Amino acid sequence: LDSTPDNATEELRISTTSSTCDTGILDLLNKEFENANNAKILTVCQGTGKAIATGEMGAADVVFVHAPASELTAVEKGSFINRTYVMYNYFVIIGPGNDPAGIRATENAPEALGMIAGKEQPFISRGDDSGTHNKEKAIWMAANITPSGTWYQSVGKGMGDTIMTADIREAYTLSDRGTYLAMKDKTKLVILFETDKEYLFNPYHVMAVNPEKFPDVKYDMSMKYINFLTSTEVQAIIRDYGKDKFDEPLFTPALI
Amino acid sequence: MGSFEFLLDGIVRAFELIVTLNPYILSITGVSIKVSGTATLLAAMTAIPLAFALSFVQFRGRHAVITLVNTGMGLPPVFVGLFVFVMLVPAGPLGFLNRIFTPEAMIIAQYILITPIITGITLSAIKAVPEPIIETVYTLGGREKDVVLTTLLEARFGVITAVLAGLGRALAEVGAILIVGGNIAYTGSVGGIGEGLSYTRTLTTAITSETSKGDISTSIALGIILIAIYLFVNVAAGFFRRQD
Amino acid sequence: MGSFEFLLDGIVRAFELIVTLNPYILSITGVSIKVSGTATLLAAMTAIPLAFALSFVQFRGRHAVITLVNTGMGLPPVFVGLFVFVMLVPAGPLGFLNRIFTPEAMIIAQYILITPIITGITLSAIKAVPEPIIETVYTLGGREKDVVLTTLLEARFGVITAVLAGLGRALAEVGAILIVGGNIAYTGSVGGIGEGLSYTRTLTTAITSETSKGDISTSIALGIILIAIYLFVNVAAGFFRRQD
Amino acid sequence: MAELFRICNLTKTFAGKDVLKNINLRIYRGEIFALIGPSGTGKTTFLRILNLFEKPTNGIFEFDGKPVNGTPLEKNRIRQRSSLLFQTPAVFNLSVFDNVAYGLKVRGFDKSTVEKKVKEALGIVGLSGMETQKARTLSGGEAQRMAFARAIVYGPEVLLLDEPTANLDPYNVAKIEELIRHIRDKCGTTIVIATHNLPQVKRIADRVGVLLEGKLIEVNSVGGIFTSPGDARSAAFLKGEMVY
């Protein structure tokens, strides 16, 4: 078996998070890019923290993640350049349909989590320093609660696994909309809270590994990729992705 | 951060975590030892008798069973984890036991993984015991149990190797226990190392989650603790094995 | 979906994938075999001579080295993966080799993981060869190489077990190769089974990613394929081992 | 005299080679029966059949009036009453004391009785004071005497001796011969001895069987066979001539 397609000219290594992989959108976009640029894309899907670390050590050319705070720290250190806003969606709080903590009725995310903590209903935290986990921590902070007790369980896993765990435990958890929709038919959990645009905002950025730090990275190709993601055509693809399968889009393009 | 610094940092971190007797680290270390130790004990208690039965009891299809056992040495942990998972989830046939995401579930998964390993290596240790030794046991009036005891004595180096290989595999294993145990830690552990207590989080599953956070130094520190534990066991076993 | 249905579905799916010679599955199976096969070959070529050296060459600290080797049986895969990762990333000491996220990196990681396993089991197989056999080689004028060949012959059951255990471990391993290989498949395959070709995706890493997507049936199908491969190897090896 | 072994038309085939051919023989309680014949003639095979380590290919084999079927239970029952001293004794990786104590411990004798009997047996064979030595370091003749002590220490009803003095000096040979006669005289033990030492046969045996190429060509009293052998080839063998 020849695993390298014939006319591939240049390889581009993307380090990204499980949500872009597991929803399938990256696959679609990459295929477009490859066809247009006669390139070969190698995608490494991992936790956001590891995805950024991989770029920081020069093992990727371009990084596509959703943890704004960590991204900015890395950019300040000079590891990445040209950080570009690509798309966003919203986090959702999911849980058992009967909503024992009664969060459906709440006004904002901190209040919702506050209800869960108050009733000590099981809550599964990703606990993996991912964008989602950081967002969750920020909401707890805003609610002025330090979650503690056996109802609050950290699993240190990706989104899909975390949803599966919460499903079995009949627990609440915070998820990105895309992964939840992709797994919707495999879980009994339902979206209980999603109205808070302030606290549940989930932006995705792409950035190039700094060629001054790692001269061997494919900086030109990375820039092509970044420009590609922000092009009108691709933004339109993002806008429509998921409509047929989930009746609603998974992401909202940043630029159109 | 340069690459070597991760290693150095990991080593320093490991010492730090150990000397300060960090309660979070102690608790995940405890879960590691408890789960893998119990699984190894149960596996050895199954595997050693099984290896003897396969060595000494003649029956049709014996070689087929041996081949199957040996094949069990290559069971993919994630596969075993999934299998135990679908058995134990509430919707599964053993769901009523309510054991998914518990240390017991992890013990079951590791038990399935390492029993064939201990059996396979013990089998080859038993095979190396000369036939005349066994015949001598019989002619002196010994029964099957005496054959087993004497063979154990003669093959002890190999049997100890088998059990240690099983323990090493269990301690190092992550794929199966991550799925069935869920890598759960209680309270306060949100922020990372230093707070909270493990429920089903082991050194290996903690390494995995620290790694996915990108915290390579802490991962390396945890790895060093794990290796130190196994080194200690091996040094202890070395004294038993050497005296002959 | 009920729990048993995952299993049944997995089995059906496995047959489907195999009989249709699905090119994506073929390519990840190919990578699995290539990576683990090469790693096992290289590890055996290191481990067997090493085991002989540790058995027959007397030197200070021999027992300490043996203990270290045995301890290597418990190296956590994720730890080894991280170690190889920090060595091979461009920022690392071996970054110039440009080998991170390649099959070669995976081979290196598995090599490190299984060499101690093969060495440890081979050591105990060699130990079981009676001393008079070795003395007879010497008195007949044999040299060290003849001792090695004859010991190999006498201990072949144990040595084959050692290599098979190493291969089984390599084929089933996921923690290390996930980190250093990156589970990369060329575009088209990310969205699911059926398209694209593997670059560094193996059966085990594919199981992991399918599982995290929640596609348990496909994971089980991949696991069945993996076990079938290893079963085939064991059946083949059974013929060698049995003839005595 | 009462019959203890009754063998009718017994044949034993190994790999297509008839090693024992149509043997008819009765061995009586309390007699010393010597089995002689050239090397490779089937003596050891015959003794192994009497101790149930080989199954006759054909023919009838009765012990103490009952046909022998070879179930594990029956094997143990018969072996509890008898003892085979192998031509090349296997030595357990234990002290001299524990080797000799083996058959006593298996039979559940209490500690002080074991100690007393072992000391006595070691004294008789001239190994007093060597109790704690590792049995694997004994000289050839010492090992043979230890194995003799191990075989007689629990007072078996039947003693099957395969070249019991091959590695002994004249003084020790005489001592063991005296011991054999003494055991028979005092305990009425039935003794079957395979030996190449013809003067020994003269000194201790009551009856003699001559095996030649698997056939029992003559069974005679010891007086008869040395003075007027009933077969020309027996006579030739006794004179040290070539008989095949």
Added chain:
Amino acid sequence: MAELFRICNLTKTFAGKDVLKNINLRIYRGEIFALIGPSGTGKTTFLRILNLFEKPTNGIFEFDGKPVNGTPLEKNRIRQRSSLLFQTPAVFNLSVFDNVAYGLKVRGFDKSTVEKKVKEALGIVGLSGMETQKARTLSGGEAQRMAFARAIVYGPEVLLLDEPTANLDPYNVAKIEELIRHIRDKCGTTIVIATHNLPQVKRIADRVGVLLEGKLIEVNSVGGIFTSPGDARSAAFLKGEMVY
């Protein structure tokens, strides 16, 4: 006559026990030197020292005019020229042919020479036609004769024989004795033989050494020792009396 072995004040201690005490002896080229003495007296240990399997605790040991230091190279050089037939021969898990061919193959003889010499040697010891039998299935005496063939087949300059006829019948004993004399007469081979068979000593030896409790109490010509032994305890031993 030229000296081949020269031993001065040689002592060998095992576990604090002096097994050989202050031995002084020269063995000459082309002689047949018999070593006799009670079981456990140190004969085997002495032969093992001559073939460099034991290092003297004290004293001087020269071979062919040069002091022996025991480097691996020197060991092989001396063993290439000599051959020790162990008291209990170890048998390789090979055919009879391949066992006997071992020393020839090690020395790089071509295939047809190997075939010719092995056939010849098997013929001499009476094992023609058994070439393809697995050597581990040979009878005690057959194994001893095969080991004899294996030791002489490549024509060593020095032949060290430890009880070479212990398991043989009178006819085969006579044949092996004839062979020993023939080898010495035709090839000038130096032969050291440890034996309990005193008539054998008379038949084949030139000189005799009597070992008693690790001391060489007498060295004498074979004529001298049987007619007028120089030591009272030698005389007693030759008469089969207790000497310790």
